[in-house]
Amino acid sequence: xxxxxxxxxxxxxxxxxxxxxxxxxxxxxxxxxxxxxxxxxxxxxxxxxxxxxxxxxxxxxxxxxxxxxxxxxxxxxxxxxxxxxxxxxxxxxxxxxxxxxxxxxxxxxxxxxxxxxxxxxxxxxxxxxxxxxxxxxxxxxxxxxxxxxxxxxxxxxxxxxxxxxxxxxxxxxxxxxxxxxxxxxx
Ligand SMILES: [Fe+2]
Ligand SMILES: [Fe+2]
Numbered sequence: 049x050x051x052x053x054x055x056x057x058x059x060x061x062x063x064x065x066x067x068x069x070x071x072x073x074x075x076x077x078x079x080x081x082x083x084x085x086x087x088x089x090x091x092x093x094x095x096x097x098x099x100x101x102x103x104x105x106x107x108x109x110x111x112x113x114x115x116x117x118x119x120x121x122x123x124x125x126x127x128x129x130x131x132x133x134x135x136x137x138x139x140x141x142x143x144x145x146x147x148x149x150x151x152x153x154x155x156x157x158x159x160x161x162x163x164x165x166x167x168x169x170x171x172x173x174x175x176x177x178x179x180x181x182x183x184x185x186x187x188x189x190x191x192x193x194x195x196x197x198x199x200x201x202x203x204x205x206x207x208x209x210x211x212x213x214x215x216x217x218x219x220x221x222x223x224x225x226x227x228x229x230x231x232x233x234x
């Protein structure tokens with residue numbers, strides 16, 4: 049029975065050394081050199097986090113609609129659409145960099161069953177997102193991938209805007225009381 053070679057890598061490298069010794073040009077790795085290839089795991093972590101945000105906002109949208117707080121539901125839908133756009137951007141970039149978008153990770157969304165609890169849970173999620181995007185921008189700079197960096201910065205700006213909106217609502221609740229605030233959201 050013939051033996052399958054145990055170490056293909058060693059055989060290939062011996063062949064390449066022989067070619068180099070003979071003066072035959074050694075073939076280089078084919079395909080474009082993409083600087084951000086190493087960023088794929090980071091981008092996949094961000095992608096999973098965006099899916100969690102989508103789940104959370106989907107739940108909050110449904111609950112708010114059911115409560116009849118149409119204006120609040122509309123604002124949540126805007127955030128939801130932003131997060132959907134973010135998953136598209138990240139997944140496309142991952143694919144472009146030669147990776148596979150991770151779509152089967154476990155998602156641990158935190159649903160709030162009251163409006164203040166929803167705001168608290170969403171704020172925690174958004175604050176975590178801003179931290180994660182800021183950290184990933186540093187990674188993109190280190191990888192010298194300007195295009196990915198700019199994409200991450202633009203998403204980070206959206207998350208920062210989400211925080212601004214949530215904290216504005218929380219401030220209104222504090223000033224006018226929850227009951228009065230909810231009347232304005234019908
Ligand atoms: Fe997002
Ligand atoms: Fe967000």
